Amino acid sequence: MKFPRRGLYAITQPEHKTLEQILNEVEAALKGGAVVIQYRDKQPLDAEGLARQLLTLCHAYQVPLLINDSVELAVKVGADGVHLGRDDGDIANARSRLGENAIIGISCYNDVQKARIAAEHGADYVAFGRFFPSGSKPLAASADLTTLTQAKQLLNLPIVAIGGILPENGGQLIAAGADLLAVIGGIFDHEPQAAAQAYQALFHS
Ligand SMILES: Cc1ncc(COP(=O)(O)OP(=O)(O)O)c(N)n1
Numbered sequence: 001m002k003f004p005r006r007g008l009y010a011i012t013q014p015e016h017k018t019l020e021q022i023l024n025e026v027e028a029a030l031k032g033g034a035v036v037i038q039y040r041d042k043q044p045l046d047a048e049g050l051a052r053q054l055l056t057l058c059h060a061y062q063v064p065l066l067i068n069d070s071v072e073l074a075v076k077v078g079a080d081g082v083h084l085g086r087d088d089g090d091i092a093n094a095r096s097r098l099g100e101n102a103i104i105g106i107s108c109y110n111d112v113q114k115a116r117i118a119a120e121h122g123a124d125y126v127a128f129g130r131f132f133p134s135g136s137k138p139l140a141a142s143a144d145l146t147t148l149t150q151a152k153q154l155l156n157l158p159i160v161a162i163g164g165i166l167p168e169n170g171g172q173l174i175a176a177g178a179d180l181l182a183v184i185g186g187i188f189d190h191e192p193q194a195a196a197q198a199y200q201a202l203f204h205s
Pocket residue numbers: 009011038040068069083084085086087088105107127128137160162182
């Protein structure tokens with residue numbers, strides 16, 4: 001499955017939830033128009049089981065499922081790709097394990113040069129952030145709006161913004177150069193379908 005050029009990128013918030021709750025709220029985000037789902041789970045109970053069910057769900061909506069951090073889990077369940085940060089391994093290993101068609105996304109924080117190198121090494125998208133204080137990752141370092149604009153000028157890859165993004169502040173990130181908005185709390189701390197629709201509207205205004 002291809003990585004979309006624009007739209008809402010929803011990242012799971014599985015902490016303290018049942019399997020059924022997680023699947024229900026991800027389905028609500030899909031109904032609201034999320035165009036990518038990332039399974040991010042820092043304390044998994046049954047990561048493989050949940051990832052398999054998320055994959056079936058996402059594919060029913062023709063939406064790709066990416067796995068955060070773990071190339072091995074992505075291989076095991078046949079996910080569409082991975083998202084890798086600075087501690088999560090390199091692109092070459094992910095590509096050789098996952099194949100030509102896999103989606104590989106790379107965290108670039110506030111560093112356009114890191115994004116340029118990731119693009120040269122075959123990344124399918126680059127992500128910058130956090131742009132606003134994030135309850136989901138309070139210690140994440142901040143990034144500047146100008147980084148999005150520079151990346152947009154330099155790279156021919158989808159650019160993802162992350163961190164504390166709400167429907168009220170997402171428009172300025174799109175205006176600065178973000179193609180996709182990656183969101184946890186702004187969706188899953190709320191009613192996910194309505195929240196996802198509010199983000200999707202930013203891409204049509
Ligand atoms: C779309 C997207 N962008 C950035 C991140 C952060 O990745 P990383 O820095 O590896 O941090 P963790 O998410 O692993 O805590 C992401 N997951 N997704």
